[in-house]
Amino acid sequence: MPQAAVSTKRGLGTTERRDLWWVEPLAVALGLLGFIIYATWAAFQGNHYYFGPYISPFYSPEVFGDSQHSWFGPVPAWWPAFLPFSPALLILWAPGGFRVTCYYYRGSYYKALWADPPACAVGESRGGYRGERSFPLIIQNIHRYFLYLAVLFLFFLAYDVWKALWFTDAAGAVHFGIGVGTIVLAVNVFLLGSYALGCHSMRHLIGGRHDELKNAILGRNCYNCVSALNRNHMRWAWCSLFWVAFSDVYVRLCSMGVWTDWRII
Amino acid sequence: MTSATFSIWRGAAGEGKFFKYTTEISEGMVVLDAVHKIQAEQANDMAVRWNCKAGKCGSCSAEINGIPRLMCMTRLNQLPLERPVTIEPMRSFPSIRDLVTDVSWNFRVKKQIKKFKPRPPDVADGSWRMQQEDVDRVQEFRKCIECFLCQDVCHVLREHHKHEEFIGPRFFVYVAALEMHPLDTENRVEELAKAKGIGYCNITKCCTKVCPESITITDNAIIPLKERVVDEFYDPIKRLFRAIRGQ
Ligand code: SF4
Ligand code: SF4
Ligand code: FES
Ligand code: FES
Numbered sequence: 270m271p272q273a274a275v276s277t278k279r280g281l282g283t284t285e286r287r288d289l290w291w292v293e294p295l296a297v298a299l300g301l302l303g304f305i306i307y308a309t310w311a312a313f314q315g316n317h318y319y320f321g322p323y324i325s326p327f328y329s330p331e332v333f334g335d336s337q338h339s340w341f342g343p344v345p346a347w348w349p350a351f352l353p354f355s356p357a358l359l360i361l362w363a364p365g366g367f368r369v370t371c372y373y374y375r376g377s378y379y380k381a382l383w384a385d386p387p388a389c390a391v392g393e394s395r396g397g398y399r400g401e402r403s404f405p406l407i408i409q410n411i412h413r414y415f416l417y418l419a420v421l422f423l424f425f426l427a428y429d430v431w432k433a434l435w436f437t438d439a440a441g442a443v444h445f446g447i448g449v450g451t452i453v454l455a456v457n458v459f460l461l462g463s464y465a466l467g468c469h470s471m472r473h474l475i476g477g478r479h480d481e482l483k484n485a486i487l488g489r490n491c492y493n494c495v496s497a498l499n500r501n502h503m504r505w506a507w508c509s510l511f512w513v514a515f516s517d518v519y520v521r522l523c524s525m526g527v528w529t530d531w532r533i534i
Numbered sequence: 535m536t537s538a539t540f541s542i543w544r545g546a547a548g549e550g551k552f553f554k555y556t557t558e559i560s561e562g563m564v565v566l567d568a569v570h571k572i573q574a575e576q577a578n579d580m581a582v583r584w585n586c587k588a589g590k591c592g593s594c595s596a597e598i599n600g601i602p603r604l605m606c607m608t609r610l611n612q613l614p615l616e617r618p619v620t621i622e623p624m625r626s627f628p629s630i631r632d633l634v635t636d637v638s639w640n641f642r643v644k645k646q647i648k649k650f651k652p653r654p655p656d657v658a659d660g661s662w663r664m665q666q667e668d669v670d671r672v673q674e675f676r677k678c679i680e681c682f683l684c685q686d687v688c689h690v691l692r693e694h695h696k697h698e699e700f701i702g703p704r705f706f707v708y709v710a711a712l713e714m715h716p717l718d719t720e721n722r723v724e725e726l727a728k729a730k731g732i733g734y735c736n737i738t739k740c741c742t743k744v745c746p747e748s749i750t751i752t753d754n755a756i757i758p759l760k761e762r763v764v765d766e767f768y769d770p771i772k773r774l775f776r777a778i779r780g781q
Contacts, residue, residue: 284600285597285599285600285620285622286599286600286601287599287600287614287617288599288601372737372757375736375737376736376737376738376739376752377738379736379737379738380738385689385736386689386693386738386740389601389687389738389740389743389744390597390600390601390602390687390692390740392693393689393693398690398693398694398696398734399734400690400731400733400734400735400736401733401734401735401736402731402733402734403733406736407733407768410760410763410764410767410768410769411768412764413761413764413769469753469757469758469761470761470764472758473758473761473762473765477758477761478761478762478765480668480713480714480715480716480718481665481668481716482665482667482668482671483665489667499753500753502753
């Protein structure tokens with residue numbers, strides 16, 4: 270195809286656009302980098318991740334660890350001493366992989382963090398381009414497997430909310446109750462659920478793969494619900510990202526004694 | 535009456551530059567009106583393609599202040615007029631003259647897409663039965679007016695010039711309309727993955743943003759097609775099952 274370039278100006282950031290096209294990628298970059306920095310820091314802490322009946326979602330499920338939530342007790346003796354240990358490091362790859370391979374995040378970090386393109390109709394610096402056709406980005410096609418894991422994690426996190434309803438008093442008796450932390454963890458499950466269930470791969474698997482929706486595995490209503498969540502997938506992605514970090518902050522500050530967890534019931 | 539200045543790219547075969555024209559404007563004018571006024575009063579030889587002036591023929595695509603848009607649907611009161619309004623031809627296609635580009639590549643691409651192949655009629659009178667909801671899903675794609683603004687903004691064509699390996703968002707919409715049609719029996723998934731280059735799309739959604747028909751190109755056409763490609767090519771468990779079943 271002969272390419273007769275209309276404008277001779279080419280290169281990173283060249284555009285005739287007059288609007289503030291760089292604001293959106295900048296905001297996305299700051300949001301994502303802020304989250305990555307906080308989540309990495311929090312995951313390496315290995316402490317202050319539980320408080321009363323609450324456990325931070327960064328640390329759940331706690332496969333090995335010191336809290337009452339741990340499945341198989343404390344750090345196993347065979348854990349190599351040279352490797353840092355934190356219960357979060359064992360599991361965070363799964364939700365992390367889910368977000369990294371999410372169609373929405375892919376589209377936005379290719380722009381914000383990789384400038385390919387920096388924004389719509391804005392010039393790029395790189396000549397070569399392979400897209401998601403070949404290694405490494407072809408791996409993004411594995412997204413549906415991370416979805417399966419994410420759905421499993423939703424059950425674990427929902428169970429954490431259930432546990433967050435039972436408080437132990439000074440005498441050791443267990444009572445039903447609701448604290449602000451319970452609500453924080455419940456909102457987290459709601460937002461993560463809306464994000465994960467509105468996933469594009471979910472939409473495909475639940476019915477989109479059929480040309481006739483009568484063949485959809487759980488019926489057309491389920492497909493329509495997933496599609497409705499999917500229409501706002503970007504919003505659910507950001508709200509759930511913010512809230513999962515906030516849930517960790519909440520549990521952490523309560524555990525450190527900085528915040529007081531108010532009991533509602 | 536107020537006036538506004540337009541900076542219009544003029545030239546041929548890719549060689550050219552911006553020329554400034556100031557003209558009077560009035561309420562309700564669109565960019566195409568201003569271009570016509572300039573053409574009538576100051577630049578009789580300026581080439582511009584247009585037809586319906588109603589956003590339905592897809593002829594008047596251009597880049598207005600750097601954003602791919604239809605000239606006939608862009609009102610002047612939506613634009614900042616303190617600075618000259620730039621009007622350029624689409625950049626993803628070879629320029630012919632002034633604002634006119636050669637979009638014939640698109641028609642060649644379209645011819646190479648496997649045609650609609652319905653299943654045998656459902657009833658003896660030769661007709662079919664379809665559910666409204668199944669038709670509704672592909673109906674969105676049929677709104678396309680072939681303005682090729684989505685092709686223009688897509689960086690795979692615009693910046694990386696993959697015209698030989700990538701059919702572009704307009705034709706993913708077209709393939710989706712056929713591939714998801716409840717009656718269609720053809721399989722276009724393999725060619726989507728290979729010759730049509732769907733893997734080049736990195737879902738940045740610029741095509742969706744510029745579509746004057748508000749077709750949700752990326753979410754409703756491209757991603758569902760990408761998922762169908764995953765089913766056939768990249769899902770290890772599905773491949774295993776297919777191998778076991780000897781398919
Ligand atoms: S979403 Fe894909 S097809 Fe659409 S503009 Fe971006 S890269 Fe091109
Ligand atoms: S999909 Fe939209 S932007 Fe693309 S050619 Fe059709 S109408 Fe134009
Ligand atoms: S597409 Fe975003 S989570 Fe799957
Ligand atoms: S002239 Fe027909 S779409 Fe603009």
